[in-house]
Amino acid sequence: MTAIDALSPTAQAIARAEAHGVRNYAPLPVVLRHGEGVWVTDVEGRRYLDLLAAYSALNFGHRHPRLVAAAKAQLDTLTLTSRAFHAEPLARFTEGLAELAGLDVVLPMNTGAEAVETAIKASRRWGYDVKGVAPDRARIIVADGNFHGRTTTIVSFSTDADARRGFGPFTPGFDVVPFGDLDALEAAITEDTVAFLVEPIQGEGGVIIPPEGYLAGAAAICREHGVLLIADEIQSGLGRTGETFACDHEGVTPDVLVLGKALGGGIVPVSAVVAREEVMAPITPGSHGSTFGGNPFAAAVGAEVVAMLAEGEPQARARELGPTFLEGLRALDAPDVVEVRGRGLWAGVEIAGARTGKECCYALLEQGVLAKETHETTLRFAPPLIISDPELDEALARVGRALA
Template sequence: MTVAQDLHELEAHAAHNYHPLPIVITEAEGAWVTDVEGRRYLDALAGYSALNFGHRHPQLIAAAEAQLRRVTLTSRAFHHDQFAPFCADLARLTGMDAVLPMNTGAEAVETAIKLARRWGYRVKGVERDRATIVVADDNFHGRTTTIVGFSTDPDAREDFGPFAPGFRSVPFGDAAAIEAAIDETTVAVLLEPVQGEAGIRVPPPGYLREVRRITRERDVLFLADEIQSGLGRTGTTFACDLEDVVPDVFLLGKALGGGVVPVSAIAANRELMDVFTPGSHGSTFGGNPLACAVGRAVIAMLETGEFQARGRELGARLDAGLRALPQDRVVEVRTIGLWAGIELAPGNRARTVCERMLAEGVLAKDTHETTVRLAPPLVVTEDEVDHIVEVLGAAIG
């Protein structure tokens, strides 16, 4: 079967909520994928950071296979032997002492919103049903109706209302605007430490420390959405680590499932997490045995520090290569760890550049018309990083 035939079949019956590049993948290993015609491609997107450890990492596949032979789902109506160790492992990694597992990143965000509101009413004393949360312009926290209601992206919002009230959006990177938006109804500030979907938008130095100061002084929770930025991507375990900041709640997902199963979670201290009581929140699949087994293997890999170091070292190499690209075609390069947004000069379409890269055997993705995103898995080699830059340079040349 050819790529064209496969694409025709997919388009015939699939909803058109994505506009994928014309490739049909059948196999993958490490940083490489293979299409239906046997052609190999270097994956420079890594599932938007869900594949930080590459495709089918042997340790993660072994953990999944071992668990598949035992038990995969019990629901939280019963205990299983992987749940408590997973929560303990993730609590240790985050420095918190309580964990609530879910499945997707959007669920982690919704869970954190519920936690913040209930804390606001039951602990802070905010008037019932008046809680507000401060968010940032150009955010991406998922696609549920609550979340898209405070998005500033018209594609995410249009014709999905009415939306839930209670959110105030301010410019990303502007701590003073956050402070001005806080009043007696404010229960939390919800931020991505680095905005991924917006094109790898890195805030100015000191921003996260200032947000942490403001939220502490104003008795407001700091919710850090590390779903894309966390777990090694920025060269540290969490992007918040770059400024030695500890939020009240970590929101995690994507790489937590190792590219094997969807796993997400929030982590906080016990006193805060205990605003949840039996029956107040849950999920049929959240914290299932298979997810917990894979998540534990991911955490064990991160605790070696190897992948964070690779993020730093290979990220520096990627940054150096990107900054050597022709300045008449690239107006800005934004990098942090092994993560980059390349802003193209006016008149250049990022989609076209990604299609050209595809033709040369490298997978990347556009965002917001003019930005090419790169997030290769942390298992790439130096030569592969150089190859990504070389192919990108030719594609924009």
């Protein structure tokens, strides 16, 4: 028997994963084997309520039967073609998503960061070809505390030192303004500004909700100055906040909507940029693409996600359960909790006390709850939107015990 054989199944799996896997994450010490709905089971048979839901990529829960059926049907038909040829599911996906978003055209990609990159490239090209910005002068305004992904260009305008350290030289052309500050946005606009890229609610930033009227105000300023409003709804969109998109709370349709995470139904990476026709017109064959973007398997799953959202049930659940969830968190007898922010089934719980956010996550794990801190002092909860009333009560009871 080797030393590794003497370890528990959990410790064995972690030792093996760490032997050859780069440690760019620091996962909690739990090894998951099975998921269904809101629940996951680890290799030792312990069950947990998944209140992270893969940062909202699992808005419809683990292995939603309708999404799994769509995926299986497509697996038995056609999986990959490349975009050198047409394949049937993509049209269903783009038609449905454009209609859901109230916009004209859809450019499919895979990960969130790729979709953000796509929006950056498209808005720069629109700036040169349509707005008339001088060559290589285009600038994009972003918000302090943003999180838009991990590529070299995207970390170029991150304000998080950990995300940037050691990764320069950075891509130029970005201006950072305080999140929630409309005067600063307007003051930062110049004749070279092509876009304002913003998360309607900052997710990784700690579920930070801007002042009422911020998005509507930003949309008006952008319209007045001929600047594109790009809403990154990769985390906030697709039902999470109780509306299809977080922008809907202020009646705003952005020029460009960036989506990912839940668009893949918890099955496959699917992201997309949805925009007005004019914005994407300068994107011509050969100028941008992805081998896997819009592949038949991803498009079939994405089309089913869009169909579910078009029926409205996930948004309605988030709207119905959101107040119970947020009030329930606020009512906990939890000495380290200083603030609970949120919208729909999405909460940021601010911790300031004896325990760090990470220590709270360990306490949650012991109570059979999976969650993750962000920025050390915020616990982020984003249960699958299919959570039942009794499951939500159970979740609140467990969180209460962990944070008592």
